Amino acid sequence: MKIGARELKVEKRPSLSGWHAALISIAALLVALLLFSILFIVSGVDPLEAYKGIISYAFLNQFGLPLTINRFIFLLLCTNAFIIPYRAGLWNIGMTGQLYMGALAVFGVLALLGARRNGAVAVPPLVVIPILLVVAAAGGAAYAAIAGGLKGKYNINEIVITMIMNFIAFWLVSFMIKEGGAFMGRGGEGESFQLPANINAPLIAGVPFTLFVALGLALLLNFMFARTKLGFQIRAYGKSPAAARYAGINPVRLPILVFALGGIMAGLAGYHYFAAVPGVYKITGNYGYYGDLAFYGIICGLIAMGNPIASIPVALLFGGLSIGGRYIQGKLHMSFGVDYALLGVLMITLVGFQYFYNNQIVLKSNRESSKEESLDVGVHSPES
Amino acid sequence: MHEELLAGRVRGSTVLELRGITKRYPGVVANDAIDFEMRAGEIHAILGENGAGKTTLMKIVYGLMQPDEGEIYVGGQKVKLQSPLDAIQLGIGMVHQNRKLVNAHTVMENIILGHPNAGRVLNLKRAEEEIDELCRRYGFSVDLKASVWQLSEGEKQVVEILKALHRGAKILILDEPTSALAPPETKKLLTSVEAMADDELAIIPFITHKLPIVLSTSHRITVLRRGRVIARVDTARATEQSLAREMVGREVMFQVERPVVETGKPVLQVEKLSALSSRGFMAVKDVSFTVREGEIFGIAGVSGNGQHELAEVLAGLRKAEAGKVTLDGTEITDALPIKRWQAGLGYIPSERNEVGSIGDFTLVENVAMNYYFDDTFTHRGIMDYGSIRKLTEDLIADYGVATPNADVKGKNLSGGNLQKIILARVLNRNPRLVIANLPTQGLDVGATEFVQNKLIEAKKNKAAVLLISEDLDEIMAISDWIAPMYEGEFMAIVSADNADREQIGAMMAGLRLERQEQ
Numbered sequence: 074m075k076i077g078a079r080e081l082k083v084e085k086r087p088s089l090s091g092w093h094a095a096l097i098s099i100a101a102l103l104v105a106l107l108l109f110s111i112l113f114i115v116s117g118v119d120p121l122e123a124y125k126g127i128i129s130y131a132f133l134n135q136f137g138l139p140l141t142i143n144r145f146i147f148l149l150l151c152t153n154a155f156i157i158p159y160r161a162g163l164w165n166i167g168m169t170g171q172l173y174m175g176a177l178a179v180f181g182v183l184a185l186l187g188a189r190r191n192g193a194v195a196v197p198p199l200v201v202i203p204i205l206l207v208v209a210a211a212g213g214a215a216y217a218a219i220a221g222g223l224k225g226k227y228n229i230n231e232i233v234i235t236m237i238m239n240f241i242a243f244w245l246v247s248f249m250i251k252e253g254g255a256f257m258g259r260g261g262e263g264e265s266f267q268l269p270a271n272i273n274a275p276l277i278a279g280v281p282f283t284l285f286v287a288l289g290l291a292l293l294l295n296f297m298f299a300r301t302k303l304g305f306q307i308r309a310y311g312k313s314p315a316a317a318r319y320a321g322i323n324p325v326r327l328p329i330l331v332f333a334l335g336g337i338m339a340g341l342a343g344y345h346y347f348a349a350v351p352g353v354y355k356i357t358g359n360y361g362y363y364g365d366l367a368f369y370g371i372i373c374g375l376i377a378m379g380n381p382i383a384s385i386p387v388a389l390l391f392g393g394l395s396i397g398g399r400y401i402q403g404k405l406h407m408s409f410g411v412d413y414a415l416l417g418v419l420m421i422t423l424v425g426f427q428y429f430y431n432n433q434i435v436l437k438s439n440r441e442s443s444k445e446e447s448l449d450v451g452v453h454s455p456e457s
Numbered sequence: 458m459h460e461e462l463l464a465g466r467v468r469g470s471t472v473l474e475l476r477g478i479t480k481r482y483p484g485v486v487a488n489d490a491i492d493f494e495m496r497a498g499e500i501h502a503i504l505g506e507n508g509a510g511k512t513t514l515m516k517i518v519y520g521l522m523q524p525d526e527g528e529i530y531v532g533g534q535k536v537k538l539q540s541p542l543d544a545i546q547l548g549i550g551m552v553h554q555n556r557k558l559v560n561a562h563t564v565m566e567n568i569i570l571g572h573p574n575a576g577r578v579l580n581l582k583r584a585e586e587e588i589d590e591l592c593r594r595y596g597f598s599v600d601l602k603a604s605v606w607q608l609s610e611g612e613k614q615v616v617e618i619l620k621a622l623h624r625g626a627k628i629l630i631l632d633e634p635t636s637a638l639a640p641p642e643t644k645k646l647l648t649s650v651e652a653m654a655d656d657e658l659a660i661i662p663f664i665t666h667k668l669p670i671v672l673s674t675s676h677r678i679t680v681l682r683r684g685r686v687i688a689r690v691d692t693a694r695a696t697e698q699s700l701a702r703e704m705v706g707r708e709v710m711f712q713v714e715r716p717v718v719e720t721g722k723p724v725l726q727v728e729k730l731s732a733l734s735s736r737g738f739m740a741v742k743d744v745s746f747t748v749r750e751g752e753i754f755g756i757a758g759v760s761g762n763g764q765h766e767l768a769e770v771l772a773g774l775r776k777a778e779a780g781k782v783t784l785d786g787t788e789i790t791d792a793l794p795i796k797r798w799q800a801g802l803g804y805i806p807s808e809r810n811e812v813g814s815i816g817d818f819t820l821v822e823n824v825a826m827n828y829y830f831d832d833t834f835t836h837r838g839i840m841d842y843g844s845i846r847k848l849t850e851d852l853i854a855d856y857g858v859a860t861p862n863a864d865v866k867g868k869n870l871s872g873g874n875l876q877k878i879i880l881a882r883v884l885n886r887n888p889r890l891v892i893a894n895l896p897t898q899g900l901d902v903g904a905t906e907f908v909q910n911k912l913i914e915a916k917k918n919k920a921a922v923l924l925i926s927e928d929l930d931e932i933m934a935i936s937d938w939i940a941p942m943y944e945g946e947f948m949a950i951v952s953a954d955n956a957d958r959e960q961i962g963a964m965m966a967g968l969r970l971e972r973q974e975q
Binding site for chain 2: 300304308313319320321401
């Protein structure tokens with residue numbers, strides 16, 4: 074494109090710094106909001122008002138903020154459930170099934186302890202709650218490891234397997250809580266039995282302690298990738314399985330391991346939503362909604378480029394926008410699902426803007442002086 | 458559109474001229490005001506080390522890349538090459554070093570693929586006649602009905618040449634044309650190249666090593682160094698020494714010394730080893746040999762004769778179907794690769810970009826590939842990147858790797874420098890057994906000499922070295938034992954002292970020692 078004596082050209086970007094990646098993501102977010110305002114305008118809503126409402130409800134409102142935080146914890150765990158195998162070049166599409174298995178493991182242990190029969194457990198919560206966390210993690214890990222094992226041993230596509238296993242887990246939950254399984258609530262409302270009140274996850278400053286678990290795990294994962302032998306092996310395998318094999322990394326064990334680790338994250342997400350969110354404390358009849366929400370872990374993981382630290386703001390943004398979007402939709406009597414539509418537009422622009430990870434727009438002078446100015450996306454350098 | 462530009466060419470007339478070609482990459486001038494001229498009927502070799510700017514120049518001539526400055530003239534007329542299509546239409550053909558053929562298709566299908574006359578309806582009969590005529594004229598022989606995957610490297614190259622000629626190439630660019638060929642194949646190729654030159658075709662071979670071939674075949678030579686034309690000489694007035702000096706910028710010894718080291722106990726013992734290729738046929742058949750401390754055992758063979766599979770089996774990357782492998786007396790036939798590394802194996806793979814290194818990893822991380830499992834560098838699962846960085850910097854200094862620092866990514870290093878890093882990190886482990894699979898393939902004169910000297914140094918340090926090479930000269934120069942390999946078998950195991958070059962060359966092509974003696 075020509076502008077006077079200069080020319081805008083797209084060139085390959087030699088390398089991408091974290092700073093640039095963040096800038097590009099922010100530009101994408103702004104463009105997404107701009108694009109979405111068209112929808113608001115068409116619906117006769119002032120976009121500025123709408124965005125103000127979304128943000129203030131999601132992040133500042135005393136009712137909205139806890140919802141955002143709970144959703145953020147869930148998304149962050151699901152995102153890292155995706156990221157661990159992703160860094161090894163493998164795609165975990167099975168967070169849904171893994172989180173169901175984590176939840177089932179939790180309610181299985183509670184049922185064994187007599188929670189359904191007696192509405193209470195005899196063992197003190199300080200013992201039970203850690204056990205619940207461990208079995209949730211183990212349930213997710215074991216379920217995910219099946220996909221990893223099939224991949225490592227027989228090279229069966231992990232995407233297909235995890236997808237199939239999502240359906241299996243979905244119907245298993247349905248059976249367990251609705252259709253005669255051992256976790257049915259006593260009234261038969263299509264929900265699981267209620268967690269005994271003393272087993273509810275403790276709150277710290279009104280927030281489930283799982284927030285700190287999720288944040289701590291994200292930091293730990295970052296350390297794992299950057300500094301540990303395991304992290305090195307995962308990254309090497311992800312960049313080049315052939316080179317990893319040459320270097321002595323076990324091509325059967327590694328896929329099992331990364332899926333198991335991912336499954337731990339997803340299993341904990343299951344614990345979080347069904348045993349730690351205030352007001353829930355059971356496997357609800359609409360558990361499928363949370364299963365679907367888990368898929369946003371894939372999107373968040375891709376936008377964060379597999380970086381566990383970057384996944385924190387991304388998951389927070391997605392969590393907040395979905396809560397705020399749902400609120401504003403009701404408040405302004407809008408006729409469509411603002412939360413999912415907004416996330417959808419955001420997703421598309423963020424993915425679209427990843428083009429600029431590898432390319433940059435350069436303003437080139439047509440005159441012989443080959444002075445070049447690098448432009449960041451969306452920002453035009455002033456004509457000097 | 459410009460096809461007629463080269464139609465009326467006569468011997469000795471200028472067909473291609475480059476004036477002041479300059480191409481810059483960030484931080485590097487790959488081509489610096491290069492002038493170059495090509496005449497009909499001429500074989501004009503372009504010599505230069507890796508990174509001298511040959512590849513860039515070649516890409517510019519073939520339209521894969523546009524110069525920042527400079528002009529290109531074909532048949533005396535200024536042209537702009539925006540893409541290879543422009544180059545092809547002008548009559549410029551290119552034979553890549555990395556073959557660009559469809560393996561599952563036949564030779565015939567590959568040759569006519571993309572041909573402008575192929576159109577929507579294939580006139581196979583006419584194409585076949587045309588190709589037969591080309592084969593007759595230039596002395597090529599290849600089965601048009603064979604699938605490409607069945608062909609040897611030499612035959613694949615012939616297919617590429619035929620493809621270019623069939624599209625009407627009058628200027629033919631050959632990238633490292635002899636690098637993957639056995640001596641008899643090389644001889645055949647050179648005869649054909651001379652026949653093409655006699656037919657007023659202009660041929661530009663780009664070559665980094667094998668100076669004798671350049672001297673015996675070409676008419677003129679242009680030497681590039683660091684993006685500049687250093688010399689432009691008539692071949693008759695050049696010598697191997699003078700060319701090497703101009704390429705490298707210093708004197709190069711062509712004769713690496715082969716020191717006699719007292720051999721010790723056997724390190725690697727292979728008994729009746731067999732292995733399958735990835736395609737499922739028996740690639741290694743009943744091979745037995747021993748490599749002792751302080752000796753280099755050279756396996757000579759044209760690519761695809763099982764030596765690659767043999768190396769992989771020894772490194773634990775491929776399953777042995779039968780037989781036994783022992784390292785220092787311990788059986789490792791089925792051991793995991795990691796166990797072999799820990800037992801003292803050091804493998805230098807032939808695929809240095811795909812297997813030997815990770816392009817997206819920094820040099821520190823690439824070095825870590827062979828050390829992450831050592832207690833010295835990993836404590837309780839935490840890697841000591843500080844020590845690995847220190848090691849990497851030492852290796853970079855010791856091996857003279859040309860890189861700004863240790864944080865450069867592997868993919869940004871030239872082939873020779875990458876190979877130095879791989880060699881350095883493997884040899885620094887002081888392995889008991891070094892398996893070097895095509896360690897100098899694609900390297901320039903200076904780097905080749907360096908790698909060979911390092912292997913000899915390892916031998917002096919009492920390592921057992923297994924060298925696999927397609928370059929018979931290299932095998933002859935540094936091995937103590939030579940095993941020509943053909944179709945999965947050793948034709949013989951000959952002591953270097955009694956080795957005869959002609960005889961080994963013949964055995965690489967399948968002649969057995971016993972049969973020869975009858």
